[in-house]
Amino acid sequence: MVLYDKNENESGKDYAYRVLKENIMSLELKPGELLSEIELSEKLGISRTPIREVLMKLKSEHLIEVKPQSGTYVSLIDLDLVQEARFMRFALEEKVLKSACEEFNEELFVELDKNLYAQQILADMEGGEKEFHKLDNRFHELFFLGVNKVNVWQSILNISTHYNRMRLLSQAEDPKKDVVEQHAEFIKVIKEKHIDKVESLINDHMRYTKKSWEHLLEEKNESHNFFKINK
Incomplete structure (x- = not known):
């Protein structure tokens, strides 16, 4: 588990929550990994009571699973939750991109271009999937910011x-250049206001994203045991 610097005025409980969630989301704490309240208390330097409260909060967010008579574990990646998020994200992003073709905060094009350039650099390097994942998320966030939909x-x-978490796993193996090329097309479509191209652009991106993680579910893949497959 990676420990981060404590923020100014951050309580021990808030610090523990931030550290644990970031470690789960970055896959430093692997899906299915056993967590010990005692060990977490010692590593984070706070008592077991706030640790227990943090674990309950993470449980409510589907990131922790408590198994009676067994222990507390990082939740497996639930494919039903993956599909729900995928549906929501692409449905809303299509609307946002269409809105961006009509009206967009053009000052954000500078940040979009810088973000894309950083992606290109990482795409030519070995590893770097965590940094690339952060850039990827920020890239998409900028479109929501540009149409004043940050809360969405x-x-x-x-x-x-x-x-x-599924995307981060796949980005460790994906050819990142493919994603960079798709992102470049996003910017071009918005700059040139090609609203008629948005739907096909989103559909292609959605199909690529889904296809890029299919191999993770194969039994021969070492990530296979990270998933909860509902039947």
């Missing part, structure tokens, strides 16, 4: 904890 993006993030 936050709602998407809230439901996307399992989806984003």
Whole structure:
């Protein structure tokens, strides 16, 4: 588990929540990994009572699973939750991109271009999937910011904890250049106001995203045991 610097005026409980959630979302704490209240208390330097409260909060967010007579575990990636988040994200993003073709805060094009350039650099490097994943999320967030829908993006993030862990797993193996090329097309469509191209652009991106993680579910893949497959 990676420990981060404590923010100014951050309580021990808030710090523990932030550290644990970021470690779960970054896959430093693997799906299915056993968590010990005693060990977490020692590592984070706070008592077991706030640790227990933090674990209950993470449980309510579907990131922790408590198994009676067994222990507390990082939740497996639930494919039903992945599909719900995927549906919500792409349905809303299509509307946002169409709105952006009509009216967009053009000052954000500078940040979009810088973000895309950073993606291109990482795409030519080995590893870097965590940094690329952060850039990817920020890239999409900028479109929501550009049409004054930042709270909609936050709602998407809230439901996307399992989806984003799935994406991070796939980005460790994906050819990142493919994603960069798609993102470049996003910017071009908005700059040139090609609203008629948005639907096909989103559909292609959605199909690519889904296809990029299908191999993760194969039994021969070492990530296979990270998933909860509902039947």
